[in-house]
Amino acid sequence: xxxxxxxxxxxxxxxxxxxxxxxxxxxxxxxxxxxxxxxxxxxxxxxxxxxxxxxxxxxxxxxxxxxxxxxxxxxxxxxxxxxxxxxxxxxxxxxxxxxxxxxxxxxxxxxxxxxxxxxxxxxxxxxxxxxxxxxxxxxxxxxxxxxxxxxxxxxxxxxxxxxxxxxxxxxxxxxxxxxxxxxxxxxxxxxxxxxxxxxxxxxxxxxxxxxxxxxxxxxxxxxxxxxxxxxxxxxxxxxxxxxxxxxxxxxxxxxxxxxxxxxxxxxxxxxxxxxxxxxxxxxxxxxxxxxxxxxxxxxxxxxxxxxxxxxxxxxxxxxxxxxxxxxxxxxxxxxxxxxxxxxxxxxxxxxxxxxxxxxxxxxxxxxxxxxxxxxxxxxxxxxxxxxxxxxxxxxxxxxxxxxxxxxxxxxxxxxxxxxxx
Numbered sequence: 001x002x003x004x005x006x007x008x009x010x011x012x013x014x015x016x017x018x019x020x021x022x023x024x025x026x027x028x029x030x031x032x033x034x035x036x037x038x039x040x041x042x043x044x045x046x047x048x049x050x051x052x053x054x055x056x057x058x059x060x061x062x063x064x065x066x067x068x069x070x071x072x073x074x075x076x077x078x079x080x081x082x083x084x085x086x087x088x089x090x091x092x093x094x095x096x097x098x099x100x101x102x103x104x105x106x107x108x109x110x111x112x113x114x115x116x117x118x119x120x121x122x123x124x125x126x127x128x129x130x131x132x133x134x135x136x137x138x139x140x141x142x143x144x145x146x147x148x149x150x151x152x153x154x155x156x157x158x159x160x161x162x163x164x165x166x167x168x169x170x171x172x173x174x175x176x177x178x179x180x181x182x183x184x185x186x187x188x189x190x191x192x193x194x195x196x197x198x199x200x201x202x203x204x205x206x207x208x209x210x211x212x213x214x215x216x217x218x219x220x221x222x223x224x225x226x227x228x229x230x231x232x233x234x235x236x237x238x239x240x241x242x243x244x245x246x247x248x249x250x251x252x253x254x255x256x257x258x259x260x261x262x263x264x265x266x267x268x269x270x271x272x273x274x275x276x277x278x279x280x281x282x283x284x285x286x287x288x289x290x291x292x293x294x295x296x297x298x299x300x301x302x303x304x305x306x307x308x309x310x311x312x313x314x315x316x317x318x319x320x321x322x323x324x325x326x327x328x329x330x331x332x333x334x335x336x337x338x339x340x341x342x343x344x345x346x347x348x349x350x351x352x353x354x355x356x357x358x359x360x361x362x363x364x365x366x367x368x369x370x371x372x373x374x375x376x377x378x379x380x381x382x383x384x385x386x387x388x389x390x391x392x393x394x395x396x397x398x399x400x401x402x403x404x405x406x407x408x409x410x411x412x413x414x415x416x417x418x419x420x421x
Contacts (some may be wrong), residue, residue, distance in 0.1 A: 039228060052411070097178040101150045102337060127143050131152075148407055161336035194288045195391070197301060200255050200258050202249065203317065207304075210229055238318060245339050267393075273290065304365075309366070310366040
């Protein structure tokens with residue numbers, strides 16, 4: 001020990017320097033006492049308790065030291081932990097929202113790393129404020145100047161419907177006049193569009209609500225084992241009058257307005273996209289440069305893939321829309337979102353007529369000629385789809401034009417839908 005420490009004393013009990021001899025139960029002076037591994041014991045350790053600690057045997061002392069050391073570590077970790085996300089307390093009056101941007105997934109943080117659907121909106125619209133949303137999948141983001149709220153629903157119709165319902169019932173927000181813009185990536189039907197393109201939907205068709213027989217057991221003459229709910233064979237006529245959520249027809253005037261506003265938006269193209277498109281010989285639409293189109297969506301929680309499944313999807317959309325819809329994109333959430341907004345509309349908390357759905361093509365729903373469905377599917381993963389980054393850029397570039405138009409001219413669109421002008 002150094003001379004300067006010989007006269008040190010315990011900060012808790014003020015005993016003079018020394019070391020307690022467990023064998024003799026006496027103090028040995030001129031030695032520095034280190035209280036249970038702390039140069040200065042915690043302030044919460046009272047002098048009386050500290051004296052008792054000094055009289056413990058070695059095993060008891062070690063046990064207590066480990067316990068107090070653990071508490072100290074927990075206290076330090078709590079001090080160093082990041083502050084929780086800001087919580088927006090219930091305001092005196094609900095905050096009126098102009099536009100809700102609905103995305104489905106994010107890979108990591110809201111900004112600064114590999115992007116998912118949400119990150120571009122957060123960084124570039126931007127959506128600077130974080131609002132706690134424990135009843136949903138992820139915290140909300142908000143731009144108070146533009147009146148735009150952003151949500152990540154989570155993947156699949158179950159999560160999307162639960163998240164949208166939770167937001168719609170949140171007393172902090174007035175969503176009665178809000179426009180809902182779904183902006184996400186999707187698989188593209190090569191008969192309808194090309195990778196990197198964007199499609200505004202008028203029809204949303206559910207691919208899950210059905211009966212199904214394994215294709216190896218279907219009768220001869222059937223093209224699929226998927227059967228409309230309450231029916232006995234594929235594509236049975238007439239189409240059930242009560243579709244039970246199998247199809248949603250969006251406001252055609254609104255979707256057409258969004259398409260007209262954005263149809264000339266230039267979309268990113270590069271050598272990789274051109275090479276990918278060139279492989280889809282026999283599919284003229286798939287070989288076109290990226291552009292904005294009108295095309296309808298099939299939603300389901302199964303990420304299907306392949307030429308035969310694609311043929312089924314085309315017929316399924318045609319069936320449920322009575323020939324008025326055209327299958328363009330395959331995704332996993334929109335019928336859940338539309339169902340939640342249907343219920344919220346009945347309660348006066350939202351307006352289903354203000355729902356817009358924009359999907360951009362991150363990959364094709366079937367392989368190019370000469371490649372197997374299994375090999376093609378294996379190559380497509382979240383964050384590395386064949387047109388992943390171009391599709392994210394397209395979703396923001398096209399979707400933000402609509403968002404800003406609605407927000408910047410709120411006096412025109414608050415009480416009157418664009419299609420009604």
